[in-house]
Amino acid sequence: MKSRWNDEDAARYVEAARATGQSEALGLRIYTSRIIGGDPDLVLHGGGNTSVKVTAADGEALMHIKGSGWDLDTIEAPGLPAVRLAPLLEARNGPKLSDPDMVALLRASLIEADAPNPSVEALLHAFLPFAFVDHTHATAILALADQPDMREAVHRIYGARLAYVPYVMPGFDLSIVADRIYREYPSCQGLWLENHGLFTFADDARLSYELMIEFITMAEEELSRKGVTLPGPQPSDGTEDLALRARLEKALVRDGSPFTKAAFLDYRSTAAIREHAGKENMEAISLRGTVTPDHVIRIKPWPMIIEQGADEAAIDAALAAYADRYKAYFARNAKRTTEPKHMLDVYPRIILVRNQGIYAVGASAKAAKIGGDLCEQATRAINAAEGYGRFTPIGEADLFDMEYWSLEQAKLKVAGQ
Incomplete structure (x- = not known):
């Protein structure tokens, strides 16, 4: 992976901030x-998320941290709201905070109340x-983070530079x-989060x-040492079955579905997707879960699988089986x-057509595109993980906790999805 740092671009952002x-x-x-x-x-x-700690004009320590509803690629200053650092640091040695209490602490620490x-x-x-602290869900990291028993391998690859967080x-x-583990290894330059992603940090933005x-x-x-090539993002180059699309659109729009007026479908058929869709054990792999936990709130725990050219009866049967599962x-x-849960809808967000491609399903074109993008990345990570060893994401219980975590569902509401 190549660095995209450019001194001239960085200087322009610094000058814009000053202005x-x-x-x-x-x-x-x-x-x-x-x-x-x-x-x-x-x-x-x-x-992913990013932050920077600064000192205000009055000497107070502040932290700008990515806010919910913002994407990193288009983020602006309002998307990095400032919070007072002192009350957050006090939480380190205080009692366990519930989700509402943690959100209340973070909101109470905001400099601007409407930020x-x-x-999370x-x-x-x-x-x-x-x-500076950076956190990503990089494709190459996920291919390795979603392996069983990677602690020794991470130590072999990175030595003391990364600390391993189960x-x-x-x-x-x-x-x-993660804070406890960092303090056990204070000379590390990052944290490897099992089944999740990677943190790096330094007092310099570029570093x-x-x-x-570097770590990616x-x-x-x-x-590559195991003979696994991880391709970059790929164009969708497979021919779509438009008659199948029409049948899917019709089947998904019905009373009780979240797509009461229209189901938006985003079709993808990259080389990586076709490789995944053509595996003999593709269904078993697909049922293991998502490549990183927060994907579940957008694409559900697993896809619905159909055969090429599936007719209306086959699609209806697949939808019924998906709902039962x-x-x-x-x-x-x-x-x-311990708290009551209200079941979300029982409709898939990803439909995998064996040997052909995938449809991401959404209540809007934007939601469908997001699902397609996530699935396109996920298939590359899964293929690499299977080539390296065995794709092993978080288990069902953890996946459910993530899907039904109120703080994750709130992200969709903020983003209007």
Whole structure:
């Protein structure tokens, strides 16, 4: 992976920040956030987050952190709201915070009351004692992070430069565990989050960003060592069955579905998607879960699978089977939670056509495109993970907790999806 850092571009962002009375550090934070967000092999559609710590004119320590509803590739200063750092640091040694209490703390710490909610990982950003903190869901990292028992491999690849964090639900718990592990390895330059992604940090914007690029490159080299080539984003070059599309659109629009007026379909048939769709064990792989936890809120835990040229009866049967599977998944997991859960709709967001391609389904063209982008990246990561070893994402219980986590569902509402 190549660095996209450009001194002239960075200087323009610094100058723009000065011209509007903002700090140079925030200007650089906007710049590196955008070059991270502009690479689909780093983050997609609201994924990842970035922060920068600054000192206000009155000497108060502040942190600008990505806000909900913003994408890194188009982020501007309002998308990096400032929070007071001191109350966040106090949470490190305080009692466990519930989700509502954590959100209340973050909102109470905002400098501007009407700013967007800070990222659910704001506490972890705050606890790390560096000016710049970057977090991505890079494709090459996911191919390795979604492997069983990677702790020793991560140590072999990165030595002491990365500290290994076992999977923990994002939010307060992850912040506390990751902070404890960082303090056990204070000379590390990043955190490897099992089944999740990568954090890097430094007191210099370029260094934090280029550490991210370096560590991802090392992941690519590890894949290559096992003979796995990870292709970049690919064009959709397969021929679509337009009659199948029409049948799917008709089948999805019905009473009780979330697509009461229209179902928007985004078709993709890249080489990587066709490779995945053609695997003999494709269905078993697909049922294991999503490549990174937060994908589940946009594309559901697994796709619906149909054959090429499926007729109306076959599509209806597949939808019914999908609904039954989803209801059983909900029943198994809802009964173990302490708070009541309301089941979401039982319709797929990804339809995988065997040996052919995928349809991402949404209530809008934007939602469908987002699903398509996520699935296109996911198939490349899954193919690489299977080539390296065995694609092994988080288990069903953790996936359910993520899908039904109120803070994740709130992201969709903020983004209007």
